[in-house]
Amino acid sequence: xxxTSPGTTVxxxxxxxxxxxxxxxxxxxxxxxxxSDPTPDAPAAPAVRDQVLGEFDDEATVRELARRADYLxxxxxxxxxxxxxxxxxxxxxxxxPHPETLRIIQDKLVQKRRxxxxxxxxxxxxxxxxxxxxxxxxxELGYPAMLKAREGGYDGRGNVPVAEPGDVEAAFDAINGxxxxxxxxxxxxxxxxxxxxxxxxxxxxxxxxxxxxxxxxRETVSPARASEQVRERARAATRDVLDVMQGRGVYGIELxxxxxxxxxLNEIAPRPHNSGHWTIEGCHTSQFGQHxxxxxxxxxxxxxxRAPTASKNILGDVDGRQPxxxxxxxxxxxxxxxxxxxxxxxxxxxxxKMGHLTLVGEQNASAxxxxxxxxxxxxxxxxxETD
Amino acid sequence: xxxTSPGTTVxxxxxxxxxxxxxxxxxxxxxxxxxSDPTPDAPAAPAVRDQVLGEFDDEATVRELARRADYLxxxxxxxxxxxxxxxxxxxxxxxxPHPETLRIIQDKLVQKRRxxxxxxxxxxxxxxxxxxxxxxxxxELGYPAMLKAREGGYDGRGNVPVAEPGDVEAAFDAINGxxxxxxxxxxxxxxxxxxxxxxxxxxxxxxxxxxxxxxxxRETVSPARASEQVRERARAATRDVLDVMQGRGVYGIELxxxxxxxxxLNEIAPRPHNSGHWTIEGCHTSQFGQHxxxxxxxxxxxxxxRAPTASKNILGDVDGRQPxxxxxxxxxxxxxxxxxxxxxxxxxxxxxKMGHLTLVGEQNASAxxxxxxxxxxxxxxxxxETD
Numbered sequence: 001x002x003x004t005s006p007g008t009t010v011x012x013x014x015x016x017x018x019x020x021x022x023x024x025x026x027x028x029x030x031x032x033x034x035x036s037d038p039t040p041d042a043p044a045a046p047a048v049r050d051q052v053l054g055e056f057d058d059e060a061t062v063r064e065l066a067r068r069a070d071y072l073x074x075x076x077x078x079x080x081x082x083x084x085x086x087x088x089x090x091x092x093x094x095x096x097p098h099p100e101t102l103r104i105i106q107d108k109l110v111q112k113r114r115x116x117x118x119x120x121x122x123x124x125x126x127x128x129x130x131x132x133x134x135x136x137x138x139x140e141l142g143y144p145a146m147l148k149a150r151e152g153g154y155d156g157r158g159n160v161p162v163a164e165p166g167d168v169e170a171a172f173d174a175i176n177g178x179x180x181x182x183x184x185x186x187x188x189x190x191x192x193x194x195x196x197x198x199x200x201x202x203x204x205x206x207x208x209x210x211x212x213x214x215x216x217x218r219e220t221v222s223p224a225r226a227s228e229q230v231r232e233r234a235r236a237a238t239r240d241v242l243d244v245m246q247g248r249g250v251y252g253i254e255l256x257x258x259x260x261x262x263x264x265l266n267e268i269a270p271r272p273h274n275s276g277h278w279t280i281e282g283c284h285t286s287q288f289g290q291h292x293x294x295x296x297x298x299x300x301x302x303x304x305x306r307a308p309t310a311s312k313n314i315l316g317d318v319d320g321r322q323p324x325x326x327x328x329x330x331x332x333x334x335x336x337x338x339x340x341x342x343x344x345x346x347x348x349x350x351x352x353k354m355g356h357l358t359l360v361g362e363q364n365a366s367a368x369x370x371x372x373x374x375x376x377x378x379x380x381x382x383x384x385e386t387d
Numbered sequence: 388x389x390x391t392s393p394g395t396t397v398x399x400x401x402x403x404x405x406x407x408x409x410x411x412x413x414x415x416x417x418x419x420x421x422x423s424d425p426t427p428d429a430p431a432a433p434a435v436r437d438q439v440l441g442e443f444d445d446e447a448t449v450r451e452l453a454r455r456a457d458y459l460x461x462x463x464x465x466x467x468x469x470x471x472x473x474x475x476x477x478x479x480x481x482x483x484p485h486p487e488t489l490r491i492i493q494d495k496l497v498q499k500r501r502x503x504x505x506x507x508x509x510x511x512x513x514x515x516x517x518x519x520x521x522x523x524x525x526x527e528l529g530y531p532a533m534l535k536a537r538e539g540g541y542d543g544r545g546n547v548p549v550a551e552p553g554d555v556e557a558a559f560d561a562i563n564g565x566x567x568x569x570x571x572x573x574x575x576x577x578x579x580x581x582x583x584x585x586x587x588x589x590x591x592x593x594x595x596x597x598x599x600x601x602x603x604x605r606e607t608v609s610p611a612r613a614s615e616q617v618r619e620r621a622r623a624a625t626r627d628v629l630d631v632m633q634g635r636g637v638y639g640i641e642l643x644x645x646x647x648x649x650x651x652l653n654e655i656a657p658r659p660h661n662s663g664h665w666t667i668e669g670c671h672t673s674q675f676g677q678h679x680x681x682x683x684x685x686x687x688x689x690x691x692x693r694a695p696t697a698s699k700n701i702l703g704d705v706d707g708r709q710p711x712x713x714x715x716x717x718x719x720x721x722x723x724x725x726x727x728x729x730x731x732x733x734x735x736x737x738x739x740k741m742g743h744l745t746l747v748g749e750q751n752a753s754a755x756x757x758x759x760x761x762x763x764x765x766x767x768x769x770x771x772e773t774d
Contacts, residue, residue, distance in 0.1 A: 001717040002771070003742070005710075005733045006428075020414060027411045027434040030729035030742075041393075047414040049433045284724045284747065299720040306693055306747070323392075330388040333686035337671045342390045342417035355390070355417075360671065360693070363750060384389070 001298060003030045008296045009049070011069030011093070012036070013056050013084075014076035017343035017353065018272050018288075019044030021280070022075065025288035031296060034068045035075075036061045043344045059083045066093040073097075073249060073295045075271050077106055096295045097197075097270045098247030105270050109150045109180040115265055120240045122265045123256070124183040131172040137181050138162065144184040149175045159215060185264055187256040191224050191231075192275035193238040194287045196250045198300040203290065204238050205283060206305045207231045209367065210254070210275045216351055217274045219374070221310040221367040222282060226257055233263040241268060250291040252276060274313070274353070281339050281358045282309030308361040310370035314342075316352035318383050324348040328380030332357055335377040348383050388685060390417045395683045396436070398456030398480070399423070400443050400471075401463035404730035404740065405659050405675075406431030408667070409462065412675035418683060421455045422462075423448045430731045446470045453480040460484075460636060460682045462658050464493055483682045484584075484657045485634030492657050496537045496567040502652055507627045509652045510643070511570040518559040524568050525549065531571040536562045546602060572651055574643040578611050578618075579662035580625040581674045583637045585687040590677065591625050592670060593692045594618040596754065597641070597662045603738055604661045606761070608697040608754040609669060613644055620650040628655060637678040639663060661700070661740070668726050668745045669696030694747050697757035701742040703735040705770050711735040715767030719744055722764040735770050 007030035012019050015037030023044055026033050033048040038055045045051045050068075054061025057080035066072055066087050072095040074084070081099035088095045105111050109127050116122050126137035128147070138145055143165065149158035160171045162181070172179070190212060194205040209224035210217055224231065238253050245251055245268075252273025254266040276287035285293075285301025293300050314326065324345055332340050342355040359374040394417035399406050402424030410431055413420050420435040425442045432438045437455075441448025444467035453459055453474050459482040461471070468486035475482045492498050496514050503509050513524035515534070525532055530552065536545035549558045549568070559566070577599060581592040596611035597604055611618065625640050632638055632655075639660025641653040663674035672680075672688025680687055701713065711732055719727050729742040746761040 001714075001720065003713040003716050003727075003729045005729075005731045006433075007729070007731060023434075024411055024414045027407060027731075028726065028728045030731055032433045046393075046419045046436045047410075047434070284726070293720070299717050301720065302723040302725075304723065324390075326390040327388075329390050330686050333388065333680070333688065336689040336691065338689075339415065339671070340390075341415045342392075342394070344392045344394060344414075344417055346392045 005030065007031050008071070009034060009069045010292060010295055011065030011072045013062060013065065013072070013074035013079040015039070015042035015044035015051055016075065017043050018075035020047045020343060021277070021288045022272070022292060023047030025286055026292055029289065029292060029298070031292050034065055036065050046344065056080070057083055059086065062087045063091070066091040069093060071096060071295050073291070074102065077102065077269070081106070096248040097245060097251070101246045101270050105268055107150050108148050108267070111268060112180065114244055115241065118240055118244045120237055120244070120265050121263055123185050125180050128179050128181050131169050134162070134172050134181055135165070135168050138165070138168070141181065141183045146182045146184060147171045147175060148180050148182060150178040150180060185256045186259060188259050189224065189226060189257040190266070191226065191234050191255040191257055192220070192273065193234055193253045193255070194250055194273065194276040194279065195238045195242045195253055196290045196294050196300060197242055197245060197248050198294045199248060199297045201300055202242055203300050203303045204235055205276060205279055205287065205303045207234045208275055208278065216315070217313060219310065219312045219371060220275050220278050221370055222278060222305060223308060223367070225367050227261065230257055230261050230263065237263050237265060241265065245270070248294040248297070250276070250287050250294065277341070277356050278309045278311040278358050281360050282306055306360060307363050308365040308367070308370055309358060310367070310374045311356050311358045312374045312378050313353055314355040314357065314378070314381060316348040316350050316354060316383060318348055318385065319350060321347050321349040322386045324354060325384040326354065326381060327384050328382055331380050332377045335359070337361065338374070338377050392417065394418050395458070396421060396456045397679060397682055398452030398459045400449060400452065400459070400461035400466040402426070402429035402431035402438055403462065404430050405462035407434045407730060408664070408675045409659070409679060410434030412673055413679055416676065416679060416685070418679050421452055423452050433731065443467070444470055446473065449474045450478070453478040456480060458483060458682050460678070461489070464489065464656070468493070483635040484632060484638070488633045488657050492655055494537050495535050498655060499567065501631055502628065505627055505631045507624055507631070507652050508650055510572050512567050515566050515568050518556050521549070521559050521568055522552070522555050525552070525555070528568065528570045533569045533571060534558045534562055535567050535569060537565040537567060572643045573646060575646050576611065576613060576644045577653070578613065578621050578642040578644055579607070579660070580621055580640045580642070581637055581660065581663040581666065582625045582629045582640055583677045583681050583687060584629055584632060584635050585681045586635060586684045588687055589629055590687050590690045591622055592663060592666055592674065592690045594621045595662055595665065603702070604700060606697065606699045606758060607662050607665050608757055609665060609692060610695060610754070612754050614648065617644055617648050617650065624650050624652060628652065632657070635681040635684070637663070637674050637681065664728070664743050665696045665698040665745050668747050669693055694750050695752040695754070695757060696745060696747045697754070697761045698743050698745045699761045699765050700740055701744065701765070701768060703737050703739040703741055703770060705735055705772065706737060708734050708736040709773045711741060712771040713741065713768060714771050715769055718767050719764045724748065725761070725764050
């Protein structure tokens with residue numbers, strides 16, 4: 001295993017904050033990145049070698065990435081597995097994770113079926129392609145339930161709760177396409193585990209508790225406030241999920257912990273994930289460094305936690321769409337043990353992910369103490385209204 | 388205090404490994420860098436927004452940096468204070484640290500005089516501009532001693548030991564210019580402290596032990612194996628040094644601990660320094676992030692140590708000058724708690740600094756254990772001979 005100059009180049013479909021943090025992690029490993037993104041000067045641009053301007057699923061754009069790279073990967077599910085397959089075959093540039101994995105994950109129905117077949121515990125679900133099918137399915141599953149578009153949803157988009165029979169028509173109209181309905185999980189807590197498949201090894205990061213509001217991740221804390229038995233179930237589910245995945249890379253695995261301590265799979269991302277941002281400071285290797293090691297075939301790093309760690313997203317708190325100007329940063333910058341991450345997005349809008357904070361505690365820090373500390377540090381943060 | 392997109396841009400004279408690590412630290416803070424360096428595709432290039440091609444002391448190059456930047460700084464002492472002064476005055480672009488500080492530090496005699504005047508303990512020294520003056524000075528200071536060129540030396544270059552009266556002529560001939568001679572310090576241990584002057588605050592990083600061989604830094608370990616009394620003397624000397632420095636930024640302060648526990652100043656660098664690379668993983672804020680916070684006027688971060696930490700330089704172990712290909716990296720990449728930093732230099736030669744390793748220990752790790760661990764991890768590393 002060698003390091004050279006210039007180093008291995010990875011072409012990344014997507015140049016958002018994940019691409020930016022991949023760029024930050026690439027440099028110490030001597031890895032160079034080229035990203036593709038349709039937005040000029042995307043968030044990743046200042047942190048990587050170059051950006052190719054183009055849509056995520058545009059074949060010419062992906063070919064240009066492949067021309068410049070030794071490996072291809074993606075940081076957004078809007079990448080097109082057929083395009084990736086075709087480019088990989090024509091150019092001989094390996095794609096990790098495998099496009100087939102992306103295909104499985106993009107379709108939430110196919111994803112759930114594959115995982116259920118592999119023995120991963122999942123909530124009860126049914127395919128539904130009409131309001132009538134939804135009504136029949138809910139006669140079995142019961143109310144309330146969550147209707148999900150099979151493709152294209154993220155951060156809660158494409159998910160519609162169905163509280164009672166009278167909601168069925170409106171819920172299906174909101175999706176109006178191939179969908180699945182899933183039993184409502186009355187969870188005790190949400191958990192996430194970042195797993196990684198390397199060339200001939202696999203690692204998992206410590207189990208993390210995730211705190212959502214309106215289906216958008218707000219905070220994480222690790223270790224999760226779950227029993228060791230529950231955490232081991234989460235790790236076991238992660239191992240089962242990784243068995244289904246093809247191709248090297250980091251996978252973000254979101255889980256429910258039920259009231260009786262069982263684990264149910266929620267969703268999978270075939271890439272670094274918001275619930276793993278805390279690993280940048282909180283673990284010996286970050287999810288971003290690990291992903292790049294995996295994709296390029298380097299040995300994986302150790303994933304131990306340095307100390308209990310919390311993270312908190314900085315979300316747009318404005319109504320309109322306007323230039324991004326975050327005020328009140330003196331407190332987080334000055335807070336002991338706290339790190340600030342700004343994604344460089346030009347515009348802010350309501351609930352857009354603009355950055356995050358990470359607080360690494362003392363060895364004996366409590367989850368509650370960490371969350372109180374990070375909330376206090378974030379309290380003055382607000383986006384300035386434009387004049 | 389605000390964060391915006393695009394962020395503040397800093398122009399950095401110098402695009403070596405320090406510029407590269409500044410680039411890695413800039414991105415999370417939303418700061419963009421443009422570096423200047425005469426070597427095309429310098430080590431910093433892939434990690435920053437752009438590189439301006441030009442000599443460190445070339446005025447047109449520095450003007451181009453200023454045109455593109457909100458602040459100017461430098462990561463190499465070969466920057467020219469007169470050029471920086473002129474460009475700052477003409478363009479209104481602030482330079483940190485102040486060029487006057489660079490002027491003081493560039494001339495080792497002026498540096499020592501200023502520090503001695505300010506009460507910083509320094510080894511006895513004399514200005515010497517001829518072999519005769521050197522002989523007279525050593526009649527007072529005694530043998531052995533270290534003759535130093537007043538300007539231009541680093542990593543031991545420009546330093547000539549004078550063991551006995553018979554060496555005087557040859558030693559002065561080797562320098563052949565304005566010089567100073569310094570008493571030989573029979574030190575117990577070498578220490579380093581990274582200090583930082585912010586807009587209206589100052590911080591110091593934990594006291595670090597540095598291990599040199601042939602005047603090139605090989606390893607660091609923090610905390611240093613010195614008594615708390617000695618460490619407090621080192622911190623006090625650092626505070627006194629910072630009182631003499633003008634302008635914001637990080638200063639690398641190298642110290643001797645004498646056999647009887649006294650502290651003597653060795654040298655100062657007006658920039659992040661090799662003895663502070665361990666802070667990237669070992670402290671809550673790294674020396675690189677701290678320097679950028681200081682230069683751009685942001686609040687300084689907390690400088691506490693996460694855990695005992697060692698670092699080890701990866702130096703060229705070849706004789707000729709050849710393309711850089713480092714073999715044996717699987718062991719360090721796989722070693723628990725260890726991070727690899729590769730600087731992306733295209734060519735390797737004897738003792739060139741090509742990268743470094745950092746090992747963050749458990750809370751109770753010993754300096755000896757950390758050094759043994761990092762040496763073991765580094766053991767297989769060797770540069771491949773070219774065919």
